[in-house]
Amino acid sequence: MPFLDKIQLWAEERPHDTAVVVGSSRLTWAGLRDAAAALPGQSTNTTVLAEPNSSQFIERYAAAVAGERRCAVLDPQWPAPMIEDVTARIRAAAVPATGKDELVDGDPSSTFLIGLTSGTTSIPKAFTRSRRSWQVSFEASIEFFGLSQDDRTLAPGPLSASLNLYALSECLYAGAAFHTLPTFDVGDAHAAISHDGITRLVLAPTILRLLSERGLAGDVDASGIRSIICAGSKLDARTLEAARRWAPHAAIYEYYGASELSFVSGTRLAAGQPLDASGTGIGSPFPGVDLGILDDAGRSLADGEHGNISVRSGMVSNGYLWGDDGQALRCLDGWFTVGDQGYLDRGTLHILGRRSDMIITSGKNVYPHEVELALASVPGIELAVAAGAPDDIRGQKVIAGVVPAYGAVTATQLRSGLDGLLARDKRPLQYFLLSELPMTDRGKVSRKVLLDWIKNHDPRAQPLA
Template sequence: MPFLDKLKLWADERPHHTAVVVGSSRLTWAELRDAATDLLDARATTVLAEQNSVPFIERYVAAVAGTRRCAVLDPAWPGPMVEEVAARVQDSTTVTDSQLLDGDPASTFLIGLTSGTTSIPKAFARSRRSWQVSFDASIEFFGLEQDDRTLAPGPLSASLNLYALSECLYAGASFHTLDTFDVGDAHAAISHDGITRLVLAPTMLRLLSERGLAGDVDASGIRSIVSAGSKLDARTLEAARRWAPNAVIYEYYGASELSFVSGTRLAAGEPLDIGGTGIGRPFPGVDVRILDDAGNELEHGQHGNISVRSGMVSNGYLWGDDGQALRCLDGWYTVGDQGYLDHGTLHILGRRADMIITAGKNVYPHEVELALASVPGIESAVAAGAPDDIRGQRVVAGIVPAYGAVTATQLRTGLDGLLPRDKWPLQYFVMAELPMTDRGKVSRKVLLDWIKNHDPRVQPLG
């Protein structure tokens, strides 16, 4: 049971308390229950591809009642892609239940979409039981309370924000979001709605923190910040701590197909592992091992497949699985992310396909990027392996300065002590912007194409 039985409970106990807020629109628990009940129909599968809105939340709640299931698509996708995915996930089966209730825990609750190498995203299924287990674990780990007011300012089509909405409905805590992301609107929500908890990606956290400091936006009432998507860099953490001095900061690693894997809790003033790859200890209810491709457990400190065993793992793919996207190694599941365990802490190195082999040495661009992002004066960094006649590949890096000019000497000095010298980039490039795919994802391949074609967006750094 993901959250509907709990939603009915909150509507009975606290009918006039605020349940959800989207921009200037809001619904009480009773209003959300009644609106979703009025939207119930006989479709087994509902496909939503919409911007954030109160009607979106109402339709989402109705779409998972009973044994129904929902697929949430990114409204920014091209129209033909939305139509193709919608046609694939539609189910002609009808359902007869007419109440806002949770269905069989083993039944499919959500169809998730994740980008792949093909033009059509891969689709996987999550059961109601897996989400309930996830809620219980995340509420325990993040310390979510009923009196919390959570702001997740990003799009609800993104799994981070959709999960935050569902988690709050399960926990009985009010959920806030925006029609579209805007720094000023987010600051207004924090000031006027008494936001106590933020759920957002590191890039959004940096924007809110730095502009909040510049604009004297009071964030002292924020008790916790949950960040995911990439590891926090030193600049973002320092800005967040100055802006929200009373907040406990959580960051975690997970995958759509695996749910939560590991996380860390940083109390106010607690130091960050600057430039490091560590991302905390296993999540409650999650066992983590590092396995080789044959399923053999590796010793602590050895690199291999990050593999998990938990009740949160998805049911697998509906389409798009090439046999490598989600693998089961004797009961342990992996999406191919590489890492190692060190005294119980999980370290993330990245996908094996991204690994750079230079002069016989394995270098993961993720660890290079984390180190570079921790160098003062660096806004962001992208590392990749360029062809090299002698080494096979050589490590190159593109950087976006935070302010002013940056020199190669400054970068090398900043990396000293953060990254082994044999993993340092041999060439640096200043980027006018981040290399992005058509879908808006940072791409190492695009960076290499820019370098190869002497694109004016990258300039060699002497």
């Protein structure tokens, strides 16, 4: 059961307590239960939601997974043709709805969520999750993050993003108040933290840096925040330093996971605890997860050996509705992997990145993720993107684009800044100053776009001497 039985329980035990806040709109537990229960059932077993954050969205989401129904949440910022295409594909797989419209959870093994994840084509892959997989995930994350009913969680991003949709669902399951915003705005997020008694943040590192730095500049009090959960990319030293100053009492969590695998590993940094910002380590196995590094034949590899990051857990998705190319989610003798590469070192998982991103230069394997983490730790660098460019002598050469945090930056500064952070044979041979990050039309950082800019002499990527 994901969370509907829990909503019924909290509505009986604490009917007037706050369940959800979206901007100025507030729902109590009884109000959420009654509003969701009053929504008419759909003619098919599948509801597609593609809309901005609102209390009505949350009501519809709860109603859409009643019984053994299922829901797909799409990003409303996608291009209209993509939304139409994905919606048509999902509806083609739907069947007529059966059973009553009561706000209760269906069979734990049944599908309740259709998730979308990026693929090699313009159409995202669609995978499914069972009710049981999220219940297991809730129990594990509540334990790991220490979520309690006294917490007030703010996830300021769009609920169409899996990080925020999961945070909402986790809070509904745990009986903890969940706060979000109709659209992301730094001032509105600060106002919620100041006036709503927020104790817990769930957000990407880039948003944490923005809130922390502007919060410090604007003297926004964040001393009541007890925990900060980050995912989506690895924390960098500048973000951590700003967050420590702004929210001095907060434990900071970062974790690694994949849409199809759920949680894999995580780490907790107590208030004041330092971060290995240039390293690739991202904690120990998540509660309930068996973690191993396997080769392509499914053989277990020893500490320090690179291979497929693989898990056994009850949180893994069921598979795909479409988009399964045989490589996206593989099962190796009971172990599941999405092809991310890494290694274990005394129980700590180190992430190297996707094999498809690997650069082979002069016979050596270099993962862009390692290069990007090291460059992001160089003073004065905001963000970095690394890639492999064709090279007649080496096969490929490592190149990197950087977005400076402030002032000017030179190639000499970058080269000297990598001393002690990155092996010489992994260092970029050429640097480019980026006026913006190379992004796909779906808003994801793209190494291919960076290479296209360089090949076409795009003014957004200027060579650094």
